[in-house]
Amino acid sequence: MAQNHDATEAFRGRSVVSTADFSKDEILALLDAARAFDRYHDGPVWTPQPPELQGRVLGTLFFEASTRTRLSFESAMLRLGGSVLGFADARISSLSKGESLVDTIKVVEGYCDAIVLRHPREGAARLAAETAHIPVINGGDGSNQHPTQTFLDLYTIREAAGRLDGLKVGFMGDLRYGRTVHSLTEALMHFDVDLKFIGPENLSLPQELREHLAAHGRSGVEVEHLQDAGDLDVLYMTRIQAERFPDPMDYERVRHAYRVDRAALEPFGEKLKILHPLPRVNEVAHDVDDLPGALYFRQSRNGVIVRMALLHLILGGALPGRGDA
Amino acid sequence: MTQPSDFQLTAGTVIDHLPVGTAARALQLLGLPREGPITVGINVPSPRHGRKDIVRVEGLFLEKRESDRLALLGPNVSVSIVRDGAVAEKTVLDVPERLRGILTCPNPTCITNEEPVSSSFVRLGAFPYSFRCTYCERITRSADL
Numbered sequence: 475m476a477q478n479h480d481a482t483e484a485f486r487g488r489s490v491v492s493t494a495d496f497s498k499d500e501i502l503a504l505l506d507a508a509r510a511f512d513r514y515h516d517g518p519v520w521t522p523q524p525p526e527l528q529g530r531v532l533g534t535l536f537f538e539a540s541t542r543t544r545l546s547f548e549s550a551m552l553r554l555g556g557s558v559l560g561f562a563d564a565r566i567s568s569l570s571k572g573e574s575l576v577d578t579i580k581v582v583e584g585y586c587d588a589i590v591l592r593h594p595r596e597g598a599a600r601l602a603a604e605t606a607h608i609p610v611i612n613g614g615d616g617s618n619q620h621p622t623q624t625f626l627d628l629y630t631i632r633e634a635a636g637r638l639d640g641l642k643v644g645f646m647g648d649l650r651y652g653r654t655v656h657s658l659t660e661a662l663m664h665f666d667v668d669l670k671f672i673g674p675e676n677l678s679l680p681q682e683l684r685e686h687l688a689a690h691g692r693s694g695v696e697v698e699h700l701q702d703a704g705d706l707d708v709l710y711m712t713r714i715q716a717e718r719f720p721d722p723m724d725y726e727r728v729r730h731a732y733r734v735d736r737a738a739l740e741p742f743g744e745k746l747k748i749l750h751p752l753p754r755v756n757e758v759a760h761d762v763d764d765l766p767g768a769l770y771f772r773q774s775r776n777g778v779i780v781r782m783a784l785l786h787l788i789l790g791g792a793l794p795g796r797g798d799a
Numbered sequence: 800m801t802q803p804s805d806f807q808l809t810a811g812t813v814i815d816h817l818p819v820g821t822a823a824r825a826l827q828l829l830g831l832p833r834e835g836p837i838t839v840g841i842n843v844p845s846p847r848h849g850r851k852d853i854v855r856v857e858g859l860f861l862e863k864r865e866s867d868r869l870a871l872l873g874p875n876v877s878v879s880i881v882r883d884g885a886v887a888e889k890t891v892l893d894v895p896e897r898l899r900g901i902l903t904c905p906n907p908t909c910i911t912n913e914e915p916v917s918s919s920f921v922r923l924g925a926f927p928y929s930f931r932c933t934y935c936e937r938i939t940r941s942a943d944l
Contacts, residue, residue, distance in 0.1 A: 492936065575914055597910035597934025616908055618936055682938040 482507065485787035489603035489610045493621045493657045498664035505629050508776075508783035512633075519778050525555020526790045533586035534560035535578070536613065537593045542752060542774050543613045543622070547590045550781035554790070559585060579605045588789055591615075609788050617653050623751055624657040626780040630773045631708055634747045638662070644670040644703050647712035647732050647757060650677045654751045655712055659683065659694075669694035670703045674728045677718065700734065706742055709734070711750040711758055711770075735759035749773055808881040811857040816845065816891075818873040822852035828868045834858040848875060864901045870894045871941040874926035896922050898930065905943055909935035 481503035490496075496504075513520040532551040536544050540562070548558045560582075575598055582589060583606045591602050592613040599612030599619070614620040632638050643662060645655045649671050659669060669687070671679055671694050678696060687693055697703055714732055719725035733756055739746060750758055750770040762768050811834070817825055822839050831837060831854075838855045845851040861869070861878060869876055870892035879889040900917035911918045911934050919933035928941040 494936075575910070576916070593910075595908055595910040595913055596906060596936070597932065600934045601910050601914060601916055615910075616935070 482787060485784070487609055488788060489599075489606075489612075490621050490784065490788070491599045491603050491610070491612045492619045493624045493661050496621070496661075501625065501628065501661060501664065504625055504780070504783055504787065505632060507787055508625075508629050508780045511782045511786070512776075512779050519549070519553060519775065519782075521553045522555075526786060527551065527554040527556035530556040530588075530789055531586040532556055532558045532560075532785070533582050533589040534558055534562075534613075535582060535589060535591050535593075536560065536562045537564040537575075537591075537598075538614070539563070540592050540613065542777060543592060543620075544590075546774070546777035547611075547613065547622075547781050547785075549778045550785055553778070554782055554785055556587075556785070556789075560590075575602065576605050579610075583608050588785070611784070611788075614653070617651050619657055620653050621657060622777070622781060622784060623654050624661050625784070626773060626777045627654070627658050627710070627749060627751070628661060629780050630749060630769055630776050631747065633776070634767070634769055634772075635707060639666040641665075641707045642668040642670065642705055643708040643710065644672055644700075644706045645710045645712070646672040646700060646734070648677045648714045648718065649673040649679045649712075651715070651718060652712040655710070656680070656683055658710065660686070663687070663690055663692055670706065671696045672698070672700050672703050673732065674698060674714075676724075677714065677728075699731075700738060701741075706746060708747045708749065709739070709742070711748065711754070713750075713753070713755055713757055729756065733757050733759065734762065736761045736765065739765065807884060808855055808857055809884055810882050811855065811880075812859045812861055813879040813881060813886075814854040814856075814869060815851070815877045815879065816848060816873070816875045817852035817854065819850045819852055821872045822854055825852070825854050825869055825872060828872075829856075829859070829861075829865055831856065831859075866890070866892055867895060867898060867901050871928060894922055894926075894928055898922070902930070904932045904935060904937070905939055906932065906935045906937045909937070911935070 481499040484500050511520060534544055534547055544562055551558050579602045588609045588611065589602065589606060590611045590613045591599050593615050596616035596618035599610060599615045603610040612619055612621055628638065635641055649655055662669065675698065714729055716725045739762065744766060747767045747769050748762060752770055752774060814825055819842050822841050834856050836857050840853040842850050843853055860880065866878055871894060876892045877889060878892060879886045881887065898920045902918055902920060904911050904918050909932060920930035921933060923929045923931055929938050931938050
């Protein structure tokens with residue numbers, strides 16, 4: 475297993491706030507570390523022995539609802555032998571009594587060794603990371619960043635396609651407000667990837683992301699309909715949220731136009747990998763689930779693997795089974 | 800036409816080489832009139848820049864955060880400090896690469912608009928300036944700040 479030692483060391487004790495904070499080497503080091511934890515590729519997630527993080531505590535502060543992110547972080551920490559504490563609803567935290575985020579972080583850092591934070595305000599994770607003396611991992615800050623989602627997306631694409639370079643990746647749905655689209659696009663700019671964006675005009679890419687792509691000599695093909703996207707290796711679906719549309723009629727029109735089913739995906743062949751950060755509403759029909767390229771539940775499972783690797787790199791020691799993994 | 804000269808500054812500040820149309824914004828940024836008298840020249844001929852705006856304020860001496868704000872208005876804005884009726888010091892303003900605590904993030908859901916923390920921006924490139932909020936990562940043009 476190839477390991478870039480410096481890049482691996484770069485994670486130790488570090489906060490994870492934004493995808494942009496990580497170099498290509500660091501991202502690849504994390505994906506390689508995750509592969510070492512993915513021992514039973516087609517089976518249950520491995521529980522390493524001896525428990526590497528026994529006695530360590532992860533605080534999970536979720537000021538906003540989450541299922542996958544919170545549970546997969548908790549699962550990852552428990553499988554590494556550590557413990558978790560925290561809350562899943564801001565209403566039961568001191569925030570409901572008017573406590574500031576900064577005060578909450580200063581208190582909670584006394585209770586644990588690292589914090590996972592989800593917060594409705596953009597920039598909350600950066601502020602928490604500046605405040606805390608322990609690592610803070612961003613579990614989603616408003617519409618801004620969700621870096622561990624991006625890492626598990628990259629892991630899943632590389633696992634399924636065998637590579638990241640040379641792929642044609644299409645994003646479909648809410649390109650404007652979908653933080654997963656923005657974070658993954660930014661990370662994919664490290665690789666030789668053709669980017670395509672498929673979505674309604676009123677949910678098209680933010681101008682600043684377009685400019686960011688152009689400033690790095692990259693461009694993405696933007697089309698309104700999937701059939702105009704040309705060949706694709708990966709289709710990354712996102713949910714279009716009703717609240718983005720002032721007129722409910724507009725939402726109804728769009729949500730049916732940006733739904734894929736088995737028939738719509740047939741022209742792309744069996745090689746097409748279909749990803750979705752979940753939860754889905756109706757944008758991916760259930761008849762797609764049985765396609766070999768339907769990877770969204772694999773993504774959820776990989777979320778545990780990648781978060782185990784991340785916690786290991788931030789809090790732990792040597793890689794598990796180094797030399798025989 | 801010469802520059803406005805209704806009065807001579809004894810001790811104060813001349814804000815010069817403002818882009819045409821930004822004098823009112825400069826007054827707003829500085830919370831003027833809090834000192835004075837003030838003379839404002841708009842669309843004044845300038846040998847170097849064609850046309851410019853100029854503001855002269857008796858009794859005003861800028862703090863660093865105030866001159867940092869003025870610098871956002873254009874690439875050549877200068878500040879001259881007048882003492883005893885003569886220019887004692889002249890500085891062409893420069894926009895620092897990092898701006899801490901002198902602007903407000905226009906993103907209403909940025910954490911800096913809720914928590915007791917100073918705003919923080921990184922300048923992206925040359926004029927016309929854009930800034931990335933260090934916290935919410937939104938990019939904003941200086942005209943929108």
